[in-house]
Amino acid sequence: MKLAKFVILPAALFTVLVLWAFWLEPASLRNETHKVQIPSWPAECNGVRIAVLADLHTGSPFNGISKLEKIVLLTLSAKPDLVLLIGDYVIHGVRGGHFIPPEASARLLARLAAPMGVYAVLGNHDWWF
Incomplete structure (x- = not known):
């Protein structure tokens, strides 16, 4: 015992x-959907659909180019009004992963489109390149 x-x-x-x-x-x-209610939000912005993609780490275990393509297709199928890419698109030197050139990830992410635009910032892993 x-x-x-x-x-x-x-x-x-x-x-x-x-x-x-x-x-x-x-x-x-x-693919998670959350409804956010902001009291001071302008009425004309009600119903705005925002897709947020973060920490993709393409090249880490289980996150290759084929998974990134699925993510892009899933995002497009959600028909967002705005897409926000908030960094860490790539990974370098992780055990069990493999290097994927940032250009390969960028080509797939460039397919994203939304009426209000697609905006991106770099994350800490992206500065290695």
Whole structure:
């Protein structure tokens, strides 16, 4: 009983957390919709759909060019009014990943379009190139 309580249970919990953190979560792709109500928001802006893409880290495990293409297609299918790209498009030197030139990611992200525009900023991982 003591062995299970002090060794086996923590080891099993640790294994589950590692699997989630390094395999399940990075491999997942979610499209989440949130309705935000801002009291001072102009009435003519009600219903504006904004797509926010962040921390794509293309080249990290589970995040190759094919996944980035799925993300772009999923974003376009949502028909957003505005697209915000908020950095960390690439990754460099990560275990289990592979280098993907920033130009390859940029070609896919350039397909994004929205009536109010597509705006991007660089993240800390993007300054390495």
